[in-house]
Amino acid sequence: MTLTIEMLFPEIANLYGDNANIDFLARCLPQARIARTGLNETPEFASGKVDLVYLGPLTEQGQLRAIKRLLPHRDRINHLIDSGTHFLFTHNAMETLGSRITNAEMNYDEAGVGIFDFSTEVGMFERYTGKVMGTFDGVSQPIVGYKSQFSMVSSSPEIPGFMTTTRGIGRNPTTHVEGVRRHNFIGTSLIGPVLVMNPHLAQWLLSSLVPSPAPEIALKEIAVAAYDARLREFHDDRTWSSFERVSG
Amino acid sequence: MTESTVPVPGNRHGPRFGLRALAAVWIGKCAASALRLLGREGTHVPGRIALWVCPGLLGCIARPDTVIVVTGTNGKTTTTNLLADALGAIGLRVSSNRAGSNLRDGIVATLISGVSLTGRCRNDVAVLEMDERSALRVLPQLAPDIVVCTNLTRDSIKRNAHPEFIAWVLSSALSPTTTLVLNSDDLIAASLGSDSNVRVFYGVDPTGDESREPSGSAVDASICPRCDEPLEWLFWRFNHIGRVRCRACGFTSPKPDIRVSPIDSTTGLRSLVINSESVSVRLANESVVNVYNVAAVAATLDVLNIAPKTIGSVVGSLTPPPSRFADETVGGVRLVRLLTKGLVGVAVSRAFAHILSVPGRKVVLLAVDETTDRFDGVENTAWTYDADYEYLADPSISAIYVGGVRRHDQALRLAMAGVDPTRIVLDESETRGADLVPLEGVDAIFNLHSNHNAVVTGDVVHGKLRTRLMEKNS
Known part of the structure; x- marks a missing residue:
């Protein structure tokens, strides 16, 4: 049976090179069908079977547009998450599914889709850029990546994260909990793109999507060489700045 | 008005x-x-x-x-x-x-x-x-x-x-x-x-x-x-x-x-x-x-x-100021130097598109890390996926020599873009590619460097290639 990966709103959700996550999956799964759903189209997941739903980084106005399009499908998204469908929402895409997004400088305070109980504060003059390294229970190797964002997410620590940082900040500078995880839903503010930069995570996702026989990631040797080089660098204390520490 | x-x-x-x-x-x-x-x-x-x-x-x-x-x-x-x-x-x-x-x-x-x-x-x-x-x-x-x-x-x-x-x-x-x-x-x-x-x-x-x-x-x-x-x-x-x-x-x-x-x-x-x-x-x-x-x-x-x-x-009557660009023919081979601003995918894409617009068999030396960014903050390499490396997958480019600390990331980006990995040569040095690049059967060689390494890499690579091309022709 053909595997379907649905890429939501690629005409606006395409910042920071993150759509390479899907290019990479397409290389790993040449038999997969990539459905690119435009902003004014009805998502395939709303009525059909989709194996992975992906939403990438958006502008601030793009976030509001995405919320408007996803809101009618809130119950369906909740159902799909609870029934094990895979989701990958990267960078600020994850924030669309929270309870609120507040942006004082751009003068809005909007309700999110409301799948997760967290809120987002956007500070247009407080862009944070930093490295992140941490643990994810699906793989034994550390996850590595970058943050470059205007927003910080606040939530109760009980909401499970995608990963726990060992270096670098989590959802905000006061927590090691990064992103959000529920069943096979992964939301992370990491860019990189996270699957390309973390071949072991990509392999875990492939194995989860296609359990038997699990395909091997594409360009494995090159991807692992790049990952290993970055990991060596991230293990060097001298590469970390004080602002990349979790406070409090 | x-x-x-x-x-x-x-x-x-x-x-x-x-x-x-x-x-x-x-x-x-x-x-x-x-x-x-x-x-x-x-x-x-x-x-x-x-x-x-x-x-x-x-x-x-x-x-x-x-x-x-x-x-x-x-x-x-x-x-x-x-x-x-x-x-x-x-x-x-x-x-x-x-x-x-x-x-x-x-x-x-x-x-x-x-x-x-x-x-x-x-x-x-x-x-x-x-x-x-x-x-x-x-x-x-x-x-x-x-x-x-x-x-x-x-x-x-x-x-x-x-x-x-x-x-x-x-x-x-x-x-x-x-x-x-x-x-x-x-x-x-x-x-x-x-x-x-x-x-x-x-x-x-x-x-x-x-x-x-x-x-x-x-x-x-x-x-x-x-x-x-x-x-x-x-x-x-x-x-x-x-x-x-x-x-x-x-x-x-x-x-x-x-x-x-x-x-x-x-x-x-x-x-x-x-x-x-x-x-x-x-x-x-x-x-x-x-x-x-x-x-x-x-x-x-x-x-x-x-x-x-x-x-x-x-x-x-206006004459634009000299661009950060050089294009000369030495020993019958076109030698092109392009400032390729690392960290800025759009600028890098324009440089890659220019390579594609030049006819003939080409070789590229790529050293576009912006290592300075690492010293005053965080070097975020996500920009490489915002740049159109796909231009470099063209069969007219026979080899790409990648130098510098980010060479493995660059190699992965190139491979993701469809560049045959056998055409990618990696070296820790940003300048050694200029010694290794073959001069036979090549119509144009491109020396791509970023801002911070314009002198330490761009000038050195240009000088080495120029010398080799002149020696080959003498």
Whole structure:
């Protein structure tokens, strides 16, 4: 049976090179069908079977547009998450599914889709850029990546994260909990793109999507060489700045 | 144009120019003199010191009767220089931060250099390049008469985020009385300001060879700003530069008031159409990027009520400053050096597209890490996936030599783009590729380096290749 990966709103959700996550999956799964759903189209997941739903980084106005399009499908998204469908929402895409997004400088305070109980504060003059390294229970190797964002997410620590940082900040500078995880839903503010930069995570996702026989990631040797080089660098204390520490 | 800002000799102070401001000007001038004695250019430090003495100096220092700010992602330094040259050729006394010190300190330093010890302005017009992120720190106090925006495309992920953010910053800082000169072929730049602003649009007409389908990873104007439906491209040049319309609601790119026609293949001339009046011009540099810069200059001169004939004659005499580009043939092989700004995917894509446009069998040496970023913050390599490495997968490129600490990331990006891994050669050294690259069976060799390593890598690689090519030929 053909595997379907649905890429939501690629005409606006395409910042920071993150759509390479899907290019990479397409290389790993040449038999997969990539459905690119435009902003004014009805998502395939709303009525059909989709194996992975992906939403990438958006502008601030793009976030509001995405919320408007996803809101009618809130119950369906909740159902799909609870029934094990895979989701990958990267960078600020994850924030669309929270309870609120507040942006004082751009003068809005909007309700999110409301799948997760967290809120987002956007500070247009407080862009944070930093490295992140941490643990994810699906793989034994550390996850590595970058943050470059205007927003910080606040939530109760009980909401499970995608990963726990060992270096670098989590959802905000006061927590090691990064992103959000529920069943096979992964939301992370990491860019990189996270699957390309973390071949072991990509392999875990492939194995989860296609359990038997699990395909091997594409360009494995090159991807692992790049990952290993970055990991060596991230293990060097001298590469970390004080602002990349979790406070409090 | 509906608002005339013809410069007339005179003097204009902002509010509250008092002794403190005058003292700041003197101290700034002393600092500039001291720096010059030390052999330094002093393009921004005098401004910083003066602002420390008088934080409101930008709002009250005497400035020329016409103040023009040039901003945008690409081409602002060239456009500033061309515009300053054009106004000088018309006979005006021009103050300009030509050296590219385009933050608030540099702008203040430029204004200080343009006033006398009594604080009186000595120039007719100021042409000031401004970093687009500095808008909120500059525009409200400076209150320029004209703001020229060349384009707003993706830039550093870390600093500039995305063009919509930069457009918001600029629009937040603009006064409704400022006249805007905007690129009509850039939907994001063209959206600047409000209905209160006088907006003059310039564009470069299609040649007929352009695509109508955008490609690449950085197309930031894909949907209609009114109804969110997909836009139809009447022609597409690169990134989101081109002209669009929306079939659903009728929205279109703004109609340019000043247009530059395609080159006439028989005469080598272009038509510069200024509000329906056409003049013929011959440009010194025919690259589309330069044509846009010249169109911006012509549109600004039109706002200043300069006659179209004069504009045609002035812009035809303009010579763009030397680019950070070299192209020579040594020993029968074309040796091309391209500044390829790492961290900025759009700039890197343009360099890669240029390689593809050169005919023959090619080899590329790639050392575009921006390692400086690692020392003053965080080197975020996500930008490589915002750049179109796919251009390098072309079979005319037989090998790509990648040097530097990010070579493994670069190799992965190249492989993701479809470059055959057997054609990628990695080396820790950024310059050793110049010793290894084969010279036989190659028509062109490209030396791609970034800003920080222009000397330590770009110069060294260029020198090595030149020597090898000359030796081969001797």
